[in-house]
Amino acid sequence: MDRLSQVCGVVKIRRMTRIHVVLLCFVFAQGRHHGGKGDARDVCAKVCSCRANRSVVDCRDNRLTIVPNHLPHNTRELNLDWNRIGALDSGVFTNVTSTLKQLSIRYNNIIFINDQAFSNLTHLRVISLEGNWLETLPNDVFAACASNLKELSLAYNYLDLRVLNASLSAFPKLHKLDLSGSNFAAGPHLPEYFVNSTHLKELILRDVNFGEISAAFFAPLSEANQLRKLDMHNATITSVHPSAFAVFKNLNTLNLSGSFLSLQSLQNILAGFFNNSLGSLSLQGLRLTNVSSFPSDLLTNLEFSGLKKLHLDGNHEIFAGAIPPSFFQALSSLNELHMEKCGLNNLSNGSFTGLISLKKMNLKHNLISCRYGFQCKGLFSETAFASLEQLDLSDNVISMETDDLCIDGEIFANLQYLSLSNNSIKQVPKGLFAGLTSLQYLDLSFNPISSIQPHCFRSLHALQRLDIVGCSSLRHLHNGTFIGLRSLSKLHLHDNALEEVDKGALLGMGHLLELSLRRNRLTGATFSQVVAESPHLHYLDLGENLLDRPPKGLLQGARNLSRLLLEHNHISYCLGMPILEHLRVLNLSFNALSSPACFEHSFSSQLVVNLANNPFHCGCDTQFALLFDQSHAIVEQRSAHLCGGSVKSYGGRSIFEGSVSEWDCRVRGIVVPVVSALVAGFLGVIFGGVMVSICRVSCSSPSHKGDGDGSDSSCECGDCGMGMDDIHRRQRRRRRPKKSKRKSALSIVSDECLIKENDDEEDDEVPEEESEREEPSDVDQYEDHDINKMIDVIVSESNIDDLDNSETDRLTPGCFPV
Incomplete structure (x- = not known):
């Protein structure tokens, strides 16, 4: 407890609450072991x-209660944010005194800093102690590093800044000082330590209750000729002298957003920048007292300020739906205007008069409608927009229903960026964008668009990117929709409801590089040969559609394609897909492929392919791994390439698991013959002749001999070489009693088929002795009741009615379909 006694002797206990003392005791009682023993390797x-x-050590959010011991000796940057450190004792940074340049201990529980905590840290450039519980600082606590310190943050502590003269008096190279959330006790001016801050460039005083700002309030900063940025966001100001801000001769950026002040105080602040170099002014979300709207002459005093950027976002109550006449008349130098969330719904002629230098305008999240009865012509016919390059009108209620509404190409001759996303546009009429020859980006996403008239983009020769995304009513693209977009490189049409794309809908885009049609309703029949004139296409996304096969016709003109995404479709086969020599990524995952047959050709060794989560049909002769090896493709997510189907011995196994000889192929000798014969017998009963039906099912082209009455007919079962006479002979043999173990009819057929005996010249009657000398086959080892049990299991787990014609046609009695 000797250290605790020392701390408590230094700290002014009378100024601390009981909880501070308890916290300090807890820190030293619980935090000793967190420093740990060992070396830098243990710390890292x-x-x-x-x-x-x-050299960069990051210890953020590790519940540390003290600074770790044995930091790497070459540490340049140390981050201890979001821990539970309660104090900084002497010598805590001894191991890094010669190298440490940047130290951040934000949002901890620090209530005490020893006056020697930063001793010997002569190379320190940046210190951040934001968000702690500091009420005071020892004199000369930063003395060792004051000569080189450039950035210091003491924001959001409990400091009284008027008693810190000794601590903050000598920072000859300080560029940035953050004292946000601090307590400025009543006084005529800022503390005297600002007098020496001659190199200060940025002063942050957010969330400060200034009270009254007198004429001399900023006098200590009169020598800070390099000050460029003053941030007073969310300040509370009761009154401001008209000349209070005149001291800032070279100030470039002023932020008063969210401040609570009167209209008169705001006007006095702006008056101080008359004939000044102010370039950026932020007045977002002001909380003006006793004011219902902005006066039209509010910005008059900024006529000669050279203002370039103006932020007025979030003032929906003050603008009351409209912009006062001639409100921007004095801002002839303004380049950027931001009026997001201002509640604007009426933009009459003259609303933007005076903005002759404007290049960027943001009107997002307003109520601009352009419907009948609402004036919108001031937006699209204002002569002040001759130099405008970027216009953002997203998140409004524009519907384009007026007959005479047109974005004048002569006025917007220099417009390069236009966003109309998330409005109420239902159709895109021809001529809407006529004359916008400089437009490079157009966004029409998230509108209820149901119709895009052909040739509506014909004049947009410079357009490079077009986004029509999330339009749930858009189902059809007609021929000539994108004619004229000869410079387009990116076309995004995903998340729509497209069901049909005409062959000529995507023609005329010879320089298209990227096409996205993900999450539509496209099928193979409605989508083919649409990019025949896009030879440079290298990215195509058709994922999450209804395709049942790769769009062969579409790919014929895409020889330079490098990335093809087809996942989450219904593709069941990929035969005939052309070899794309430049293809590097192919995603066919989550489809209905039973075999990767599209890899019968050799692809580039740089191709990364993903066929995961397909129901691959596996058997004893499955050699998918060999197929991939021959194609030279790199398989992604190999563990997700699993066998599907109903055969339990294979289901769920990786198609890359082991070799062919390692598969459990006993199922081929027993279960599959039984299943084949059982299916044949079942179908035979239905058609009135068991063995005749077997041939009808198993033979692709049965031949009949005789006079047509069926008595001498012979059906050759091609896969087994077994005719009707052979089958009748096996039946008679089955009926003849014998001493050896008997076989069931199904076993006879299966066994004889598997060994492919040719008994064409064998007599109908076989001597009993010869029969008794027959060597038992694998099938003979099973009793009839065992076979019956297996049949019962198969019948219970199978649904023969689900077999389609293609499957029954391939069945041969007792033969395993390969």
Whole structure:
């Protein structure tokens, strides 16, 4: 407890609450072991993460209660944010005194800093102590590093900044100072330590209750000629002297967003920048007292300020739906105007008069409608927009229903970016974008568009990217829809409801590089040969559609395709897919493929293919792994390439698992013959002749001999070489009693088929002695009741009625279909 006694002797206990004392005691009682013993390797491996040859040490959010011991000796940057450190004692950074340049201990529980905590840290450039519980700082606590310190943050502590003169008096190279959330006690001006901040470039005073700002309030900063940015976001100001801000001769950026002040105070602040270099002004979400709207002359005093950027976002109550006449008249130098969420719904002629230099305008999240009865012509016919390059009108209620509405190409001759996303546009009429010859990006996403008239984009010769995404009513693209887009490189049409794309719908885009049609309703029949004139296409996304096969016709003109995405479709086969020599990524996962037959050709060794989660049909002769090896493709997610089907011995096994000889193929000798014969017998009963039906099922082209009455007919079962006479002979043999173990009719057929005996010249009657000398086959080892049990199991687990014609045609009695 000797350290605790020392701390408590230094800290002014009378200024601390009981909880501070308890916390401090807890820190020293619980935090000793967190420093740990060992070396830098232990710190990097167990406590922190290190990179750049252990020069950057990141210990964020590790519940540390003290600074770790044995930091790497070459540590340049140390981050201890979001821990539980309660104090910084003397010598805590001894191991890194000669190398440490950047130190961040934000949002901890620090209530005490020893006056020697930063001693010998002469190379320190950046210190951040934001979000702690500091009420005071020792004198000269930053003395050792003051000469080189460039950035200091003491934001959101409990500091009284008027008693810190000794601590903050000498920072000759300080560029950035953050004192947000601090307590400025009542006084005529800022603390005296600002007098020496001659190199200060950025001063952050967010969330400060300034009260009254007198004429001399910023006087200590009169010598700070390099100050460029003053951030007073969310400040509380009761009054401002008209000349209070005149001291800032070279100020470039002023942020008063969210501030609570009167209209008169705001006008006095802006008056101080008359004939000034102010370039950026942020007045977002102001909380003006006793004011219902902005006066039209609010910005008059900024006429000669050279203002380039103006942020007025979030002032929906003050603008009351409209912009006051001549409100921007004095801002002839303005380049950027941001009026997002201002509640605008009426844009009359003259609303933007004076903005002759405007290049970027943001009007997102307003109520602009352009419907009948609402004035919108001021937006699209304002002569002030001759220099406009970017216009964002997304998240409004524009419907384009007026007959005379047109985006004048002469006025918007320099427009390069236009966003109309998330509006109420139902159709895109021809001529809407006429004359926008400089437009490079157009966004029509998330509109209820149901119709896009042909040739509506014909004049957009410079357009490079077109987004029509998330239009749930768009089902059909007609011929000539995108005619004229000769410079287009990216076309995004995903997340629509497209069911039909005419052959000529996507023609005329000779430089198209990227096409996305993901999450539509396209099928193979409705989507073919649509990019025949896009030889440079290298990215095609058709994932999550209804395709049943790769679009062969579509790919004929895409020889340079490098990335093809077809996942989450219904593709059951991929035969005939052309070899794309430049293809590098092919995704066919989550389809209905039973075999990777499309890899019968050799692909590039750089191709990465994904066929995971397909119901591959596996058997004893499955050689998918060999097929992939021959194609030279790199298989992604190999563990997800599993056998499907109903054969339990294979289902769920990887198609790359082991070799052919390692498969459990006993099922071929027993179960499959039984299943084949059982199916044949079942179908035979239905058609009135068991063995005749077997041939009808198993023979692809049965031949009949005789006079046509069937008595001498002979059906050759091609796969087994077994005719009707052979089958009758086996039946008679089955009926003749014998001493050896008997075989069932199914076993006889299966066994004889499997060994492929040719008994064409064998007599109908076989001597009993010869029969008794027959060597038992594998099938003979099973009793009839065993076979019956297997049949019962098969019948219970199978549904013969589900067999389609293609499957029954391939069945041969007792033969395993290969």
